[in-house]
Amino acid sequence: MAGHSKWANIQHRKGRQDEKRGKVWTRVIREIIVAARLGGGDLDVNPRLRLAIEKAKAANMPADTIKRNIDKATGNLEGVHYEEVRYEGYGIGGAAIIIDCMTDNRVRTVAEVRHIFSKYGGNLGTEGSVAFQFKHCGQLIFAPGTSEDKVMEVALEAGADDVITHDDGSIEVLTPPLEFEAIKAALTNVGLTPEVAEVTMRAENTVELTGDDAARQQKLLDMLEDLDDAQDVFHNAELN
Known part of the structure; x- marks a missing residue:
C-alpha cells in the first residue's frame, strides 16, 4: 500500500467500525457459534473461538451471553444453524472485494450481495476470481x-x-x-x-482511487458492510 495514506485509511476504517457498534454483537455472536461448532467449546484447543471471545469481551458482551452461544453451537441448546459463505467481486476501477458472510439462508444472502454490487457500480464475480x-x-x-x-x-x-x-x-x-x-x-x-x-x-497490491471514484467505492463498501449477514469486507482499494 502507498505509505502516504496508509494511516489515514486505517483511521477511517476504525471510524466506520465505531459507527456500527450496534451490529457488533450480532456479528460476534455468529462468529462464536461457528467457531464453537467447527472447533468445539474448549478454548485451549480452539484459537478461532478464543479470538471470537476476545472480540466479544472488547464489545462488553456479558459472559453468560458468550457461554449461551457456545452451548448453542456445541449442541447443549437449540439454535439457528449458520454457515460461512464467501463472495468475491469487483468494485470501482476494478478494485477487488471479498465479502465473508454467515447466513442461515444462502439464497437470500447472494441475492442481497448481487443487488448491492449491481446498484452501486460493481460486479459480483465467481469463486476465486479475486481471492488470489x-x-x-x-x-x-x-x-x-x-x-x-x-x-x-x-x-x-x-x-x-x-x-x-x-x-x-x-x-x-x-x-x-x-x-x-x-x-x-x-x-x-x-x-x-x-x-x-x-x-x-x-x-497483496492496491488500486488507488481518488475523488468521485473513491466516494463511489466507499459507498459500495458501506452498503456491503451494512448487510445483516456480512461479517467482514476486505478490499484492495486505497481511497484518497
Whole structure:
C-alpha cells in the first residue's frame, strides 16, 4: 500500500467500525457459534473461538451471553444453524472485494450481495476470481511514532513473517494466522499495543482511487458492510 495514506485509511476504517457498534454483537455472536461448532467449546484447543471471545469481551458482551452461544453451537441448546459463505467481486476501477458472510439462508444472502454490487457500480464475480490477490494472515498495525527497532526485534523474535514501516511512520507486522495470538502477546507484554490487531485477508497490491471514484467505492463498501449477514469486507482499494 502507498505509505502516504496508509494511516489515514486505517483511521477511517476504525471510524466506520465505531459507527456500527450496534451490529457488533450480532456479528460476534455468529462468529462464536461457528467457531464453537467447527472447533468445539474448549478454548485451549480452539484459537478461532478464543479470538471470537476476545472480540466479544472488547464489545462488553456479558459472559453468560458468550457461554449461551457456545452451548448453542456445541449442541447443549437449540439454535439457528449458520454457515460461512464467501463472495468475491469487483468494485470501482476494478478494485477487488471479498465479502465473508454467515447466513442461515444462502439464497437470500447472494441475492442481497448481487443487488448491492449491481446498484452501486460493481460486479459480483465467481469463486476465486479475486481471492488470489489477498493473503490470509495476522496483521498488527502500530501508530506513527512507535519504535521501529523495538517492534522489529520483538516481532521477528516471536516468529513474525515480516515487519513493514510505511512512509507515514506506521508500522505493520504480518504473522502466520496460527501464530497471531502469541506474537500479539509478545508485543503487548513489552508495552507495544497495536491500533489494529486481527486475522485478515490482506491485499497483496492496491488500486488507488481518488475523488468521485473513491466516494463511489466507499459507498459500495458501506452498503456491503451494512448487510445483516456480512461479517467482514476486505478490499484492495486505497481511497484518497
